[in-house]
Amino acid sequence: MKAIKNLLVPQFIDALAKDMHLLAPVKKGNNVYFKTWQSGMELEWRRNSFLPPKDLFFPQMDLLYKYSILGQNGEIQELTQSEGPRAIVGIRNCDLKSITLLDKVFLSEGFEDPAYRHRRDNTVLIAYNCSKPQPACFCTSLGINPQGGEGADLVLFELEQEDLGKEEKFSGPGPDYGIEARTPKGEEILKKQRDYVHDTHKKAVPFQQCPLSFGTDGILEKLQEMFEHSLWDDLSKRCLRCGICTYVCPTCHCFDIQGKNAGEEGFKYRCWDSCMFSDYTLMAGGHDPRPTRMERFRNRFLHKLWFYKERYGEFLCTGCGRCLSKCPVHLDISYVAGKIKEAVVDVR
Amino acid sequence: MSVKTKEPKAANPLVPQKARIIKIVAETPDVKTFHVTTDKGKPFTPRPGQLAMLSLLHIGEAMFSIASQGEQHLEFSIKKTGLLTDSLHEVGEGQTVGIRGPYGNGFPLEMVKGKDLLFIAGGIGLAPVRSLINYCLKNRKNYGSLQLIYGSRTPADLCFKEDLFQVWPDQGLEVNVTVDKGDDNWDGPVGFVPAYLEELNPEPEGKIVILCGPPLMIKFVIQSLDKMRFKHENIITTLEKRMKCGIGKCGRCNIGSLYVCLDGPVFTLAQLDRMPVEL
Amino acid sequence: MKKIEEMIKKQVYDLLEKEEIKCFIGFEKGQLPFYSPPAFITEAGQIERLIWDDFCGANLSKYLLNAVVKPGEKIGLAAKGCDSRGILRLIQDNQVKRENLIILGVPCRGMKDVSNLTVEDNFNQLPTMEKCLACTNPNPVIYDFLLDEKVEANPQKRFLKVEEVEKLTLDDKYAFWSGEFEKCIRCYACRNICPACNCRSCYLEQHRVGWHGKAVELAENANYILTRAIHVAGRCIECGECERVCPAELSLSTINKKIIKDINSLFGEYNAGVNLEDKQPLCYYHSDDPDEFR
Numbered sequence: 001m002k003a004i005k006n007l008l009v010p011q012f013i014d015a016l017a018k019d020m021h022l023l024a025p026v027k028k029g030n031n032v033y034f035k036t037w038q039s040g041m042e043l044e045w046r047r048n049s050f051l052p053p054k055d056l057f058f059p060q061m062d063l064l065y066k067y068s069i070l071g072q073n074g075e076i077q078e079l080t081q082s083e084g085p086r087a088i089v090g091i092r093n094c095d096l097k098s099i100t101l102l103d104k105v106f107l108s109e110g111f112e113d114p115a116y117r118h119r120r121d122n123t124v125l126i127a128y129n130c131s132k133p134q135p136a137c138f139c140t141s142l143g144i145n146p147q148g149g150e151g152a153d154l155v156l157f158e159l160e161q162e163d164l165g166k167e168e169k170f171s172g173p174g175p176d177y178g179i180e181a182r183t184p185k186g187e188e189i190l191k192k193q194r195d196y197v198h199d200t201h202k203k204a205v206p207f208q209q210c211p212l213s214f215g216t217d218g219i220l221e222k223l224q225e226m227f228e229h230s231l232w233d234d235l236s237k238r239c240l241r242c243g244i245c246t247y248v249c250p251t252c253h254c255f256d257i258q259g260k261n262a263g264e265e266g267f268k269y270r271c272w273d274s275c276m277f278s279d280y281t282l283m284a285g286g287h288d289p290r291p292t293r294m295e296r297f298r299n300r301f302l303h304k305l306w307f308y309k310e311r312y313g314e315f316l317c318t319g320c321g322r323c324l325s326k327c328p329v330h331l332d333i334s335y336v337a338g339k340i341k342e343a344v345v346d347v348r
Numbered sequence: 349m350s351v352k353t354k355e356p357k358a359a360n361p362l363v364p365q366k367a368r369i370i371k372i373v374a375e376t377p378d379v380k381t382f383h384v385t386t387d388k389g390k391p392f393t394p395r396p397g398q399l400a401m402l403s404l405l406h407i408g409e410a411m412f413s414i415a416s417q418g419e420q421h422l423e424f425s426i427k428k429t430g431l432l433t434d435s436l437h438e439v440g441e442g443q444t445v446g447i448r449g450p451y452g453n454g455f456p457l458e459m460v461k462g463k464d465l466l467f468i469a470g471g472i473g474l475a476p477v478r479s480l481i482n483y484c485l486k487n488r489k490n491y492g493s494l495q496l497i498y499g500s501r502t503p504a505d506l507c508f509k510e511d512l513f514q515v516w517p518d519q520g521l522e523v524n525v526t527v528d529k530g531d532d533n534w535d536g537p538v539g540f541v542p543a544y545l546e547e548l549n550p551e552p553e554g555k556i557v558i559l560c561g562p563p564l565m566i567k568f569v570i571q572s573l574d575k576m577r578f579k580h581e582n583i584i585t586t587l588e589k590r591m592k593c594g595i596g597k598c599g600r601c602n603i604g605s606l607y608v609c610l611d612g613p614v615f616t617l618a619q620l621d622r623m624p625v626e627l
Numbered sequence: 628m629k630k631i632e633e634m635i636k637k638q639v640y641d642l643l644e645k646e647e648i649k650c651f652i653g654f655e656k657g658q659l660p661f662y663s664p665p666a667f668i669t670e671a672g673q674i675e676r677l678i679w680d681d682f683c684g685a686n687l688s689k690y691l692l693n694a695v696v697k698p699g700e701k702i703g704l705a706a707k708g709c710d711s712r713g714i715l716r717l718i719q720d721n722q723v724k725r726e727n728l729i730i731l732g733v734p735c736r737g738m739k740d741v742s743n744l745t746v747e748d749n750f751n752q753l754p755t756m757e758k759c760l761a762c763t764n765p766n767p768v769i770y771d772f773l774l775d776e777k778v779e780a781n782p783q784k785r786f787l788k789v790e791e792v793e794k795l796t797l798d799d800k801y802a803f804w805s806g807e808f809e810k811c812i813r814c815y816a817c818r819n820i821c822p823a824c825n826c827r828s829c830y831l832e833q834h835r836v837g838w839h840g841k842a843v844e845l846a847e848n849a850n851y852i853l854t855r856a857i858h859v860a861g862r863c864i865e866c867g868e869c870e871r872v873c874p875a876e877l878s879l880s881t882i883n884k885k886i887i888k889d890i891n892s893l894f895g896e897y898n899a900g901v902n903l904e905d906k907q908p909l910c911y912y913h914s915d916d917p918d919e920f921r
Contacts, residue, residue: 029876030743046745050874051812060812061843065363067405067446074405074444078363109610111361111595135659135744211746212658227624237667237690242816244874254599257362257592258841261406270362271841273598274814279832281600283590284410284430287563289626293693302624303602310605325744328816328872329685330657330664431835 002190003159003200006174012196013089014039016189020124021086023056025049034088045090047134048320052250053088053095054102057119060247064257066267079267081115087124087189089156094139094320096127096151098250104312105253124185127152131205136321138212138334144318146207153186154179159202178204212324214337216305216315223306225345227298235339236297238331243274245332246300248322254280275300301336361595364403364446365391370421372441375507376500378428379472380437384447385421391447394422395457396479397586397614400449401594404439408432409446411591411609413476422447425475425507451594452613455480455558455584463556464492468569470499470541470561474507476586476613477560481511485519495522497548499541499565503527503534524548542568545576552578559585563627570617580617587613587627631733632679634774635705638731643671648703648729652690654683661741661750665690679705684738684756686868688713688822691723701727707735709758709866711767712900713822716864718769719903722825725769732770734778737762742871758867758880760784768901785865786888788881804849810875811848813841817869817879823859823899830854856882861890861909864900893917 004012014037016022022037031050035041063079091099099120106116129147130137139146149155158175179197181187190197246252256273259266273280276296282288290296308316317333324332371383384391384402394400394414402424403409410432416423428437465484469477477496484491496516500506506525517523526537526544537544541561557578559569566585573583589601589608596610604623606612635653642648655666655676663682667690668674688710694702706714711732717723737759744750759765761784766777795803815831818824830838831851839854840847865887869879890897894908894916 031876046747047743064360069406069444072440072443074366074446076364076366076405076446078360080359105597109596111597113362113597114360132746135746234667238665240689240816240819240872242819242872243812243814244816244872247812247814248874253597255592256598256841257409259406259408260840260842266406269842271843273592273600273841275599277815277832279834281590283588284433289589295626299602299626302604303599307602307605324658324662326874328820328868330659330662332658335658 001200001202002179002197003202004156004177004179004196005198006176008196009043009177010039010041012193013037013043015193015196016087016089019085019192021084023086023088025090034090037089043090045128046132048092048095048322050322050326051248052098052320052322053091054098054250054253056088056123057099057116058102058106058253058255061269061271062115064268064270066265067259068265070264081118083119083122085122085124087126089126090128091125091152092128092130092320093144093146093148093150094137094318095250096125096149097139097142097144097318098320099125100151101251101308101312101314101316101318102253104314124154124189125152126154126156126186129155129157129204131158131207133208133210134321134325135211136324136332137210137319138214138321139319140210141213141216141334142315142317142319143216146210147204149180149182153183154181154189158205159200160205175205176200176202178202210319212321212334214334215341216337219337219340220306220309222340222343222345223302226340226343227302229343229345231339231343232298233294235331235336236294238329239276239293239297240328241276241278241293241296242328243272243276244326244328245323246274246276247272248326250318250320250322251304251316275303301333301340304333305337305340361448362593364401364409364448367391367445367447369439369441369443369445375425375509376505378437379425379505379507381415381423381425381508382436383418383421383423384445386447389420390417391422392450393417394450394479395454396483397452397455397476398450398479399452399594399609399613400424400447401451401591402436403446404432404435405444405446407435411451411588411594413479413586413613414450415475415478416482417479425472425478427472449594451609453611455586455614457483460484460556460558460584461490462492464554465494466550466555466557467494467496467498468541468545468557468559468561469496470565471501471505472507473561473565474498477558478508478511480558481516481521485516485521488520492554493522494520495524495550497524497526497541497545499526499528499544499561501528503531503536540568541565542572545569545572549576552576552582555582557583559583580621583617584614585617585620587615628680631774632677635679635731635733636674636677638772638774639668639677639703640671640674642703642729643668643674647701649696649700650694650702651677652687652694652702652704653677654679654685654705661739661744661753679733681739681753682741683707684741684759684871686710686713686820686822686866688717689820689825691717691728692825696727701729703729703731706730706732706767706770708762708764708766708768709735709864709868711769712764712864713866715769715900715903716822716862717825719900719907720823720825720862728771730767730770730772732767732773734766734773734775735759735762736765736778742876756867756871757784758871761787761865761867761880761884763865763898764901769903786884788878789885789888792881792885805845807877808849808852809845810877811843811852812875813843813848813851814874816872816874817877818855820868820872821855821859822864822866822868823862824855852877852879852882856886859883860886861897861907862899863887865898 023034027044106113304316373381415425592598596607601608651668737755739753740756863883
């Protein structure tokens with residue numbers, strides 16, 4: 001197996017950054033963001049990023065076209081992405097999975113999203129396999145292997161530290177990282193950066209159990225009997241109707257299309273939208289098929305646990321735990337799934 | 349973000365083609381029909397019941413059903429109901445608009461072929477139905493009896509008056525029109541659509557109903573159709589929702605796992621009965 | 628804490644059993660040991676869910692805005708100092724009626740900060756929330772029952788951050804605030820939790836009028852945050868919830884506290900949501916009000 005010495009990791013990333021736009025997890029305040037790597041930055045491995053990497057493929061705001069309007073006459077000019085090759089270092093398996101779920105939305109059903117396609121084709125994914133889950137993690141409940149590296153070009157993982165006294169463990173440089181290529185693209189990078197890599201017989205640190213879990217067996221079938229259940233009213237009372245869960249979710253992908261005028265010109269952009277917001281389904285004339293927080297809340301969780309699975313074959317959740325740690329009132333999907341499991345369905 | 353511009357060729361399905369309004373017909377005090385075309389002719393050739401996104405570039409974009417089409421243009425019949433539609437009612441012929449589409453499944457032409465068809469519409473709900481009526485009349489020999497029951501609030505609110513009282517009856521469509529409230533010049537039936545439907549009492553056997561109108565009318569028409577023993581597999585309706593993308597990605601127009609913009613807007617009542625519907 | 632929890636349970640049991648309240652809003656144990664989210668209790672049989680511990684930091688008052696009560700029905704809730712000021716805010720703004728509420732007041736020694744925990748953290752030794760270290764009113768200002776002895780206020784950090792920013796040069800201030808506004812993801816959690824943001828329909832959602840665009844960029848973000856700050860000026864009860872709920876960690880309290888500090892120096896000391904009879908300084912004109920333009 002190949003490995004990189006702990007102290008060589010920043011240099012390895014510096015070397016990668018010479019060839020392409022490199023994004024890596026760094027701390028800003030208390031939050032971790034994927035930022036453009038600059039030599040001397042400090043990597044933050046301990047916690048997952050605040051915003052999921054969906055932001056890098058489906059940004060919160062994406063320009064579509066610009067227009068001009070003069071009297072009755074208008075012109076339309078499409079705006080396209082021309083970003084060069086890039087690599088993202090430190091994507092965890094929950095977020096890797098989310099990218100395959102987003103692919104199903106943006107690259108299927110006869111309509112391909114060109115900006116998303118461009119960014120996907122031009123991005124090397126360098127995964128970071130977890131060994132230590134965070135307090136709100138529950139990826140294993142969704143059938144995700146936190147050390148699987150599925151969909152990545154390269155994977156990094158922490159190696160066991162051998163023959164270290166307790167003191168050294170704290171003051172020493174920290175663990176070395178195993179590195180494995182999963183695709184030809186990954187092989188190529190590994191070959192090019194072989195100076196930073198050595199052979200090792202050390203083992204990967206095994207994954208500790210996720211602190212949270214919930215069962216998904218039979219949940220879709222049960223939900224089909226629960227559309228009118230009182231549970232939705234009870235649970236949604238606590239919801240603040242803000243957009244945090246939808247924005248920090250690596251799989252939520254709803255968007256709005258809006259414009260901004262400046263005199264005779266303007267541009268149209270696509271921006272994230274949230275099914276929790278009051279204008280999300282509001283129609284011209286004032287009718288709203290989902291008028292209260294109950295319907296909005298219900299739709300969000302049914303989308304994750306029923307509708308998406310029925311359409312694309314998988315749950316729209318990867319157990320990253322962001323909704324739990326960022327929700328101001330801790331009304332997350334693991335809690336809701338637990339309540340669905342407990343609920344008594346009145347079968348008539 | 350580095351962004352460069354490129355000649356529009358609709359590589360991005362969210363970017364509209366540039367089009368022009370070439371003719372505007374005032375149907376009622378708050379409904380106008382807009383004829384839209386591009387420099388290269390008709391923007392695309394939709395099937396009856398399909399949708400298109402129409403925009404005033406500096407105002408906004410919304411989904412409309414395509415009410416009809418000619419050799420060189422598409423027709424949209426639009427009621428003043430919001431920001432964009434109010435502005436559309438202000439513009440004149442020659443106005444540049446954006447258009448993208450066609451979207452949605454349209455009416456199930458195979459299913460209705462060879463059948464007796466009963467069209468039931470209320471108000472602006474006649475717009476999507478009109479595309480199918482025109483299609484059937486163009487291929488008149490492929491269908492059995494064709495009947496329309498149409499209602500609006502007042503005689504002034506009746507859309508497509510020329511079609512209703514001249515063109516369609518001449519081409520073989522039985523037209524039954526009612527209004528909620530008549531006026532001095534109105535000598536036709538007065539009353540709501542469901543009551544008129546029950547009075548006309550059409551035979552359900554071998555007949556397919558195409559239904560479109562305001563939600564309340566639909567609700568009561570369905571009750572009447574149930575009374576007359578129409579089967580839900582034989583009742584077709586077309587739905588509307590707030591839409592942004594038109595291609596099943598932006599999320600908001602879902603009914604259960606289906607997107608009205610992509611899998612609809614046309615559903616049979618039997619399909620809707622099986623779905624978690626929020627109308 | 629355990630004692631308070633038992634008292635809450637007993638009181639709520641009685642109130643529900645005697646049908647004096649329709650619903651009680653308190654806290655329950657969440658998915659993790661250090662999460663204590665809001666709970667809605669409607670039957671005496673559910674009182675075992677109620678808890679009181681170091682993690683009950685959320686302000687519950689905003690839930691009253693959407694609580695549906697029929698005439699004659701009452702709602703109960705547990706109120707720390709900050710919750711009670713939120714309640715007063717809503718009463719003063721004519722959003723709820725005092726007679727529809729039964730308030731169990733709980734003097735508060737400060738709640739623990741559970742944001743950004745990692746597995747390495749010991750959740751028995753978490754720091755006190757910043758907002759609690761700035762709290763001027765740890766004791767409930769309005770209540771029907773007081774469940775503990777009153778505590779001494781120690782708002783050591785109330786204007787600390789404001790004073791830091793005030794010392795910056797104009798350019799540095801601009802850089803600081805631009806940096807903050809740029810982080811905003813426009814989730815509107817700060818608005819939704821804020822007891823002073825109690826309009827039934829917010830200007831933000833009036834897209835037809837077009838007050839506000841959805842573009843997520845510095846100008847629109849700043850427009851949103853500053854509009855909200857001005858909207859709650861003179862009415863902010865300093866619960867610090869805007870900053871607690873902000874997932875992007877914007878220094879939102881600093882804006883509100885700067886306005887409070889200025890109001891205090893211009894019009895005299897005023898704490899919003901403490902006394903129902905107090906005249907709100909920005910709602911009254913006096914001929915001797917400071918007027919810099921004169």
